[in-house]
Amino acid sequence: MANWLDVLKQAEQRWSGKVHASFGTHPRECELDCSPPIVAELCGWLFSEMHYSFGTLIAEQRDSHWELRYVWYGEGDQGIIHVVVRQVLAEEIFGTLIGRVHAVDWNEREAEDLFGLIFKGHPRLGDFVLHNGRWDENVTPMRRCFDGCLPYIHTQMEKDWRPLLVLEAPGAFAMPIGPVYSGVAESALFLLETQGEDVVRAVPRLFYKYRAIEKIAEGRPLQDALLLSERCNGTSAFAHGMAFCQAAEAIEGLKVSTRAKILRVLLAELERFRHHVAAIREICESTGLAVATSQAAILEEELLSLCCAFTGHRYLFGLNAIGGLTRDLEGSACLEAIRVGRNILTRLENLQDALRYSSSFLDRIEDVGTVSQADAEEFGLVGPIARASGVSRDLRELQPYSGYEHFSFAVPCEQEGDGYARLRVLFSEAEEAFRIMEDAALQLPEGPIRIESVNDLGSGAALGWAEAPRGATFHWLRTKTDGSVARYRLATPSFMNWNGFHLAAENFAFQDFPIIMATFGLSVAENDR
């Protein structure tokens, strides 16, 4: 693996005169400005030869130009590289990366739909975030001229959606599921094309829950935008809030105290622990294993009550603040939380043992919903799903934040890529999360809990990142001179992973579909934002 300074040097030599590296305030971040014609080549080179992972695409409308920012991250020394392309506002056509980096697919479609930018050569632009049949083609809410606060008056009647079907065979049909379906499920539509027993093509239609967080955050004060970042997904609120705060702190140059950092680690791991127990419960539920579901649900509820008794909120809302945390957690309270957590972990291990010997359960998840390592890399999958397919990437380890470099922990990884591998990763990660919590509680130093921000530090931009329970999340924040939000980009793990969901769902029988959904454990809210 090449050191990132070498990577930058090589890039500058290879495309001499067309690529310029510049450094920001963060010691491990760098910007590579490049001219529009070579961006695909440069990104393709980073991806396939330098083995960087694609983070996200950030589109921004600046005063006089468009700015596209492709975020790449590598291991340790490789740092985080922003590939930046600028074009004057009148120039709305960009080249697509899709031939070289497939992971960029949905990012480009989103930018096309919301900003009205064209990615020339992308095969699937069109109906995406704003549903066709409801919104006019020329509505581009993320542009500055669009007022996101006013209600939008639709000019057309709502029409039914006519999807493009590709399966041509005797007896072929498309089975729609959703947007309101099942007992307690999020709103999303799945179109399963089939000839009978097996799902040949699975097309999720998402963004029913699009709340335009990125748009409505604009103009709000930072601490109000923080409320939005927590509520992009309530079940991983702390991780998102933490990433947001890190971005805001980087802009304001705030040095968060060690105590606050370690407490953030503790709480983020508590959230991961709870999230994974909930995901395990869902997998048990999808296979109809009633006792195991109840056992996991008991643990989940105990963790939720623990969160509430420990921090005041069952989903850890309202704890993160720019500059630290809103409340201190006593060392004795932390130790009590660890004691309760250990008891829960023991019972979780018992549950895992019991599941391991339930052949009827294993039959339903083994060799079901398989995603190969090559596919996982190509589609840029993140989090436990990627790690179950042999892609051992975890931002806590690759690009440590909030003091994760001081913790030693394993990143569980499996090779099979099937439902059972994902379940095993969830169990191992839950255990690791608890070990990190334990470590954090033991090494908690004294110190202030929150550094008050000095107002009016002016405008700036920064990236915050975190490994949320479902995978890598990136929060890009640009502030105006009055300290309010100019642009907020919220890149979530579910947005990356839904793009690869069909890999698992296709070529499996209908009755496996709910199980594959459960083992993927994706959130629609986190994707739709």
Next chain:
Amino acid sequence: MSHWVLKGLKTGIKSTRYPEQEETRPGVSPGLPSPGSSFVQIADICPTGALLRENNHIAVDYGRCVHCFRCARTTDLPPLAWQSGYEWGFLSGETAGDAPTNLERRTFGRSLHVHLVDAGDCEACLSEITQLNNPYYNMHRLGFFVTPTPRSADVLLVVGPVTDHTRQPLQKAYDAMPTPKRVVAVGACALSGGVFGPSFIAGSGVGNVVPVDVLVPGCPPPPLAILHALLVAVDRKPSGLKTLSARFAEENVEAG
């Protein structure tokens, strides 16, 4: 499979005794702000306008509170006291307080089927509704069941601010339900739009799309609050909050 049976039996009974008895286990509810503080400046730090200045006192619009805890944890002013409790179901609508008709008594008096529509929530409210099926809350013991179809539903639970794309599915689900029916709006977003609405894409609550009978505030409301709202919806419990916007002057406005 015998080890599962044994495991289940060994676990014993976990279910709460609510509604017969109050639930006292720690961590079942995050609480809500209490009205009454005379430091009216504290209203300025509320990001959603849930704290109102009223006659030199603070009143609370529970439907807007998103549990950001700013008023509880401020260091610049004396922090606002929070109340514990979870009986937050609030009867609203035109027929609130009317005696139920015979048909309503027959429909809602027996087992009750609940249909859920997610109109753009952040998944926290949805997760809390899922918890109603866990052994601690186990709403089946009260005769409540979740049904996947609106055709056989008596009660419609709605979460989220109603985004533009979920408006039509929500309307269709409501229309598909047989009468008599009840609608319960769950969480700050469903009540007032919460942190999301109103905007070009999200509304300011379920009430603008379908008539709502019971409101339950919270971000998210804890499972017991949702359970209470269901009991309120079928006249098995009285309304918990006398008014959603609690005034200091009124007596006994506190929940729980």
